[in-house]
Amino acid sequence: MLSDHTVSILIFAGIDVIMALSFYLPASAGQLSAGQGGFMALGAYTAAYLTVQHGAPFPLALAAGGLVGGLVGLAVGFPALRLRGLYLVLVTFGFGEMVRVLFLNAPAFGGPGGFAGIPPATTIWHVLGLLIVLVYFFTRLSGSRMGRAFAALRDDEAAAEAMGVNSTYVKLAAFAAGGVIAGLGGALYAHYTLFIDPEAFGVGRSLFVMLYAVFGGLASFWGAVAGAAILSVLPELLRWVKDWREIFYGLLVLSTMLVRPQGLLDQTLLARLSLRGERAAARG
Amino acid sequence: MSAPLLAVDGLSRSFGKLVVLSKLDLTVEAGGIHAIIGPNGAGKTTFFNLVTGALSADAGDIRFGGSEIGDLPAYRRTALGICRTFQNIRLFGSMTVLENVLLGLHCRTHGGLLSPLLGVPFRRSSAEARARARAEEILKLVGLAARAHQPAIELPYGEQRRLEIARALASAPKLLLLDEPSAGMNTQETLELETLIAQVNRRGVTIVLIEHKMSLVMKLSQVVTVLNFGQKIAEGPPAAVQRDPRVIEAYLGAE
Numbered sequence: 064m065l066s067d068h069t070v071s072i073l074i075f076a077g078i079d080v081i082m083a084l085s086f087y088l089p090a091s092a093g094q095l096s097a098g099q100g101g102f103m104a105l106g107a108y109t110a111a112y113l114t115v116q117h118g119a120p121f122p123l124a125l126a127a128g129g130l131v132g133g134l135v136g137l138a139v140g141f142p143a144l145r146l147r148g149l150y151l152v153l154v155t156f157g158f159g160e161m162v163r164v165l166f167l168n169a170p171a172f173g174g175p176g177g178f179a180g181i182p183p184a185t186t187i188w189h190v191l192g193l194l195i196v197l198v199y200f201f202t203r204l205s206g207s208r209m210g211r212a213f214a215a216l217r218d219d220e221a222a223a224e225a226m227g228v229n230s231t232y233v234k235l236a237a238f239a240a241g242g243v244i245a246g247l248g249g250a251l252y253a254h255y256t257l258f259i260d261p262e263a264f265g266v267g268r269s270l271f272v273m274l275y276a277v278f279g280g281l282a283s284f285w286g287a288v289a290g291a292a293i294l295s296v297l298p299e300l301l302r303w304v305k306d307w308r309e310i311f312y313g314l315l316v317l318s319t320m321l322v323r324p325q326g327l328l329d330q331t332l333l334a335r336l337s338l339r340g341e342r343a344a345a346r347g
Numbered sequence: 348m349s350a351p352l353l354a355v356d357g358l359s360r361s362f363g364k365l366v367v368l369s370k371l372d373l374t375v376e377a378g379g380i381h382a383i384i385g386p387n388g389a390g391k392t393t394f395f396n397l398v399t400g401a402l403s404a405d406a407g408d409i410r411f412g413g414s415e416i417g418d419l420p421a422y423r424r425t426a427l428g429i430c431r432t433f434q435n436i437r438l439f440g441s442m443t444v445l446e447n448v449l450l451g452l453h454c455r456t457h458g459g460l461l462s463p464l465l466g467v468p469f470r471r472s473s474a475e476a477r478a479r480a481r482a483e484e485i486l487k488l489v490g491l492a493a494r495a496h497q498p499a500i501e502l503p504y505g506e507q508r509r510l511e512i513a514r515a516l517a518s519a520p521k522l523l524l525l526d527e528p529s530a531g532m533n534t535q536e537t538l539e540l541e542t543l544i545a546q547v548n549r550r551g552v553t554i555v556l557i558e559h560k561m562s563l564v565m566k567l568s569q570v571v572t573v574l575n576f577g578q579k580i581a582e583g584p585p586a587a588v589q590r591d592p593r594v595i596e597a598y599l600g601a602e
Contacts, residue, residue, distance in 0.1 A: 221437070224422055
């Protein structure tokens with residue numbers, strides 16, 4: 064069997080993949096969010112609060128974490144309707160900071176001291192199970208009506224609307240679904256670390272989540288999966304460089320982006336690997 | 348006589364101080380091909396943008412099939428049966444030819460964000476299968492069936508224009524607005540386009556055509572409206588419009 068250390072690496076990597084997918088979903092509709100850490104915090108605190116204060120069963124707490132993430136995602140989606148590109152990044156970034164400060168000043172959730180005593184519940188099987196559902200969902204999404212509407216919105220919003228896509232609905236759905244995934248990720252995280260504090264879900268978290276997806280490539284959800292898996296396992300493999308770890312890590316990301324500006328998995332590579340789901344099947 | 352399919356009344360639009368369309372009255376009868384011509388900057392594309400809802404009018408009414416649509420968002424107008432092509436081709440660059448047409452079917456199909464999780468695993472839903480069959484039919488009509496799985500942006504220019512028409516047709520329009528469909532096409536491609544437009548029209552789709560190639564306008568349209576500086580300066584059968592001194596002046600400049 065795997066050692067506890069290896070399992071722990073896999074669980075954190077799995078949660079990073081979940082988070083990267085939560086960023087990828089709205090991004091696939093052209094909506095860039097720099098606030099996924101905020102949704103993760105909401106899911107983590109909601110679920111932890113329910114299990115600790117109300118003795119709720121874990122699956123219920125998990126669902127509640129996803130639900131709260133989704134509802135707040137819907138709310139954040141509204142300002143997003145009027146904003147594009149960098150402006151949207153800044154507003155979602157502001158949202159993430161708002162959530163962090165909110166929990167920092169909420170004594171019921173432990174404030175800056177953090178929220179402790181969360182019962183251990185998350186296992187590798189929970190993480191793996193959610194990942195399998197997500198991979199299945201994303202594979203089917205790319206060949207579905209909504210998946211195409213997402214891509215159309217990212218390619219050319221005005222043309223998408225002219226062809227009958229309700230951009231308001233699609234954007235809100237994308238943000239809400241991203242919020243659900245991030246909320247679930249947060250709930251799983253809280254019940255593995257058993258202690259959470261607002262700093263764990265700050266700007267750093269949001270930016271890393273974004274980096275995972277962009278590093279892997281935004282042409283397919285496999286990019287987010289690969290990017291997050293590689294970048295979260297890599298630091299563990301680089302332990303021997305010790306003090307130089309961050310620098311080594313930074314250089315690696317930088318040089319990879321220089322060679323592959325579209326991310327690791329760009330269109331060409333995806334076509335070669337036939338990882339475009341139904342699209343590839345239709346070709347064959 | 349029945350009500351016209353499209354009727355605009357006093358339609359105006361300015362960009363800052365620039366008046367692009369000024370109190371335009373225009374009706375399009377159902378069933379025909381109606382051409383709109385005029386020099387660059389006459390307001391032709393702006394007229395399309397106002398009718399499809401890409402832009403909102405400063406003043407004026409737009410009635411489609413008798414009901415006012417001026418306040419509806421673009422996607423609702425598409426659902427009612429108005430669709431368009433773009434002068435500067437705007438296909439979805441990340442999609443294949445078939446996927447572009449499938450997107451055109453968006454307002455005629457159903458399925459939300461959760462539908463990928465439903466249905467038989469690893470099998471296409473029946474709705475998706477039907478949509479694909481329909482999209483392939485439309486591609487056959489425009490002669491692009493063999494290109495279905497190529498990336499849309501890899502098509503030659505003339506075929507990209509045909510794909511724009513196919514994508515618009517997928518939304519099952521009653522009124523199809525074609526914005527310079529022959530731009531950049533050679534003689535052979537233009538002839539094929541002419542056949543295609545006539546064929547689509549025979550299927551009962553009313554067409555409004557912005558076009559610079561007079562040969563196409565003369566052969567296809569029953570009515571021609573001439574715009575200049577945002578105003579209608581002439582209207583009538585193509586032969587009569589071509590002889591109109593105001594039209595000649597607009598194109599060649601006054602002495």
